[in-house]
Amino acid sequence: MHVKRQSIVDFQVTACYSAYINMISYSIVKKSKRSSARAGIIHTPHGDVETPALVGVATQATVKTLTSDEVVQTGSSLLIANTFHLHLKPGEDIVKRNGGLHDFMHWDKALMTDSGGYQVFSLGFGRDHNIGKIVKEDTPLTLSTHASSKNVKITSDGVYFNSPIDGKKLFIGPKESIAIQQKLGADIIFAFDECTPPIADRAYTQKSMDLTHTWAHVCVSSKKSDQSLFSIIQGGKFKDLRIQSAKTIASLPVDGFGIGGELGFDKKEMFTMLGWVTHELPENKPRHLLGNGHIDDLETIFSRGVDTLDCIIPTHYARHGVAFTAQGKLDMSKSQYLSNKDPLDILCSCMVCQTYSKSYLCHLIRAKELTALRLLSFHNLFYFNGVVASIRQKILDNKI
RNA sequence: GCUGGGUUAGCGAAGUGGUCAAACGCAUCUGACUGUAAAUCAGACGGCUUUAUGCCUUCGGAGGUUCGAAUCCUUCACCCAGCA
Numbered sequence: 001m002h003v004k005r006q007s008i009v010d011f012q013v014t015a016c017y018s019a020y021i022n023m024i025s026y027s028i029v030k031k032s033k034r035s036s037a038r039a040g041i042i043h044t045p046h047g048d049v050e051t052p053a054l055v056g057v058a059t060q061a062t063v064k065t066l067t068s069d070e071v072v073q074t075g076s077s078l079l080i081a082n083t084f085h086l087h088l089k090p091g092e093d094i095v096k097r098n099g100g101l102h103d104f105m106h107w108d109k110a111l112m113t114d115s116g117g118y119q120v121f122s123l124g125f126g127r128d129h130n131i132g133k134i135v136k137e138d139t140p141l142t143l144s145t146h147a148s149s150k151n152v153k154i155t156s157d158g159v160y161f162n163s164p165i166d167g168k169k170l171f172i173g174p175k176e177s178i179a180i181q182q183k184l185g186a187d188i189i190f191a192f193d194e195c196t197p198p199i200a201d202r203a204y205t206q207k208s209m210d211l212t213h214t215w216a217h218v219c220v221s222s223k224k225s226d227q228s229l230f231s232i233i234q235g236g237k238f239k240d241l242r243i244q245s246a247k248t249i250a251s252l253p254v255d256g257f258g259i260g261g262e263l264g265f266d267k268k269e270m271f272t273m274l275g276w277v278t279h280e281l282p283e284n285k286p287r288h289l290l291g292n293g294h295i296d297d298l299e300t301i302f303s304r305g306v307d308t309l310d311c312i313i314p315t316h317y318a319r320h321g322v323a324f325t326a327q328g329k330l331d332m333s334k335s336q337y338l339s340n341k342d343p344l345d346i347l348c349s350c351m352v353c354q355t356y357s358k359s360y361l362c363h364l365i366r367a368k369e370l371t372a373l374r375l376l377s378f379h380n381l382f383y384f385n386g387v388v389a390s391i392r393q394k395i396l397d398n399k400i
Numbered sequence: 401g402c403u404g405g406g407u408u409a410g411c412g413a414a415g416u417g418g419u420c421a422a423a424c425g426c427a428u429c430u431g432a433c434u435g436u437a438a439a440u441c442a443g444a445c446g447g448c449u450u451u452a453u454g455c456c457u458u459c460g461g462a463g464g465u466u467c468g469a470a471u472c473c474u475u476c477a478c479c480c481a482g483c484a
Contacts, residue, residue: 059436080435118435127437134434164437195435232435260435291435312436319439320432335428373439 022226024110024187024255026286026307030396036278036305039395042078042286044110044187044228046102049078051286052302052395054293054388055112055310056381060085061095061105063381064315065374068107073351074378075385077109080310083180083190084116084172088165092183100185111186112310115177115219117193117212117232117260118291120159124152125197133291135198137265143200145207154194156211174218182225190258191219191231195290198262205236213248220252228255230288237264239276246280256286259306263292271300278305295324295384299391303400314384318376321365324383330358332376337362350382 022045030039042049056063056076063071063079071079081101086092098104101111118133126132128149129141153160158173172180177192193212196205216231223229231254235241249257259277263270270292278287286307293301293311301309314324321333325345330337332344343353344361352361352375364372394400 055435057436064436065439082436085436112435114435119437122435123437130441132434190435193435258435289435294434297434309435311434312438313434316433316436316438316440320441321439322433368439370439 022187024228024286026256026284028283031283032303032395032400033398035303035400036275037303037395037400038283038305038307039392040286040307042110042307044078046108046110046187047077049110049308050389050392051307052298052388052392053078053308054298054314054384055080055288055308057310057312057315058105058107060089061101063377064319065370065377066315066381068105070374070378071107071381072109074381075389076381078112078308079107079109080112080114081105081184081186082114082116082119083177083184084114084119084161086113086184087116087172087180088163088170092180096183096185100183102185110188112188112230112288113181113184113186113190114290114310115181115190115192115232116159116172117177117190118195119161120152120154120193121195121197123161123164124149124154124159125199127151129199131197131199133195133198133262135262135265139199141199143197143204145203147204154211156214158192158215159194174215175222178219178222182223182227185225186227188228188230188256189223189225191216191229191254193232193234193258193260196234196236196261200236200262202236202238202241205234205238206241209234209236209241209245213245216249216252216254220254230254230256230258230286232258232260232290233277234261235277236261237269237273239273242273242276243280246277250281254285256288257281258288258290260290267297267300270297271304274301274304274306281305293384295329295387298384298387299394299400302388302391302395314380315377318380319373321372321376322380323361323376324380332358332362332372333365334362335366338366344379345383348379348383348386350379352376352379352382 024042024044026042028038028040040051056079058079059082061081095101095104151162158171161170163170174192181189192215194208196208212234231249231252233245233249235245263273281287289306289309293309323330323332323344337358340358342358345353
């Protein structure tokens with residue numbers, strides 16, 4: 001993969017079909033009769049991705065703590081890296097000079113890059129109010145159209161950020177995001193959007209959605225590469241806006257869809273909202289749910305017609321000492337596990353469960369050994385991928 | 401033996417007459433975490449209860465000065481350094 005040895009003939013054939021080969025395509029293997037679930041395959045220039053699929057989060061061109069080879073062993077076939085972070089460090093030109101993201105990070109399978117739209121929220125209102133994308137219902141905070149963030153200035157052309165690294169001002173709009181993503185060279189790139197804050201009122205949500213739609217058009221027209229473009233649906237918690245957004249984005253010449261922003265205060269609401277959105281989308285293109293995927297929600301999310309989703313939970317929680325198992329979430333920093341000689345999950349066939357005891361992992365966590373973070377990250381990703389694979393099987397077996 | 405420095409909550413370490421149940425760090429415990437500002441963050445951490453501008457017991461031991469002592473004095477114990 002690193003060093004490509006091709007005969008002249010091979011090269012010509014590749015060149016001949018490159019415009020075709022480099023786009024993704026999606027095929028449905030099985031459509032559920034019981035729900036909106038689909039089992040399918042996204043064909044990419046870097047291999048097929050069987051869907052539903054969990055997309056591993058590799059924000060800074062790495063799934064934190066794991067090598068790319070290890071990520072392959074966890075069963076992942078698609079990762080998502082981040083435009084904003086890679087623009088800051090090391091810069092897209094460095095990545096390009098290293099042969100693009102795939103070569104740079106030695107990842108031979110499919111890749112997405114997120115557009116930086118999430119950072120519009122997380123480094124803006126998210127940071128201002130110390131909130132995440134999902135917020136409890138009883139928050140007194142509200143954002144209306146006049147609201148402005150300390151750290152991020154949103155204009156019709158794009159967004160002025162303060163770099164979280166050195167405070168330096170930088171500007172990213174739809175054109176800039178696409179230009180960066182072209183240099184990064186992932187198979188699938190995302191349109192620049194504003195991740196609508198969960199505390200936005202209707203007026204703000206609408207304005208933000210309109211802006212995201214405007215930017216989506218700019219992204220479509222400024223893309224010069226043969227990468228596949230996914231465009232993001234917003235609309236917050238408002239049914240008419242979600243539907244309007246889905247219809248608008250669906251009418252664009254894009255290759256797939258992202259479902260973004262906040263999805264209500266509770267799980268039920270989220271599942272309902274996903275239904276509103278996927279109902280409006282054409283069947284022949286993949287739908288990606290951005291940044292959402294508690295383990296217990298996966299089956300219902302996929303049953304609403306979502307094909308892929310990315311979520312930091314398996315790797316993020318791992319670094320905070322939490323392991324996911326068939327017995328639930330285990331906080332491996334708890335001293336009770338020091339005397340437990342069983343594997344994390346007795347039925348798990350991952351390298352960690354085949355090799356190490358809870359006692360050892362608990363010790364490593366408590367001793368703050370980096371290996372602990374690696375082992376839990378590996379297990380959690382493997383475990384999540386296994387759960388998603390079993391959901392796919394259930395769809396194939398008419399059980400979902 | 402002499403001289404000097406020291407002994408503070410589980411550990412390390414501030415504090416040198418009142419605002420001290422005693423800063424801060426570590427350890428411990430409890431919570432958070434959903435397109436990664438995240439190997440992070442927040443809270444508790446002498447005891448008791450009616451959870452409070454509440455009560456009780458603490459700063460090597462004992463005694464003293466003072467309205468009031470972790471802080472000053474005496475003495476004892478132990479530790480460290482230098483000198484014999």
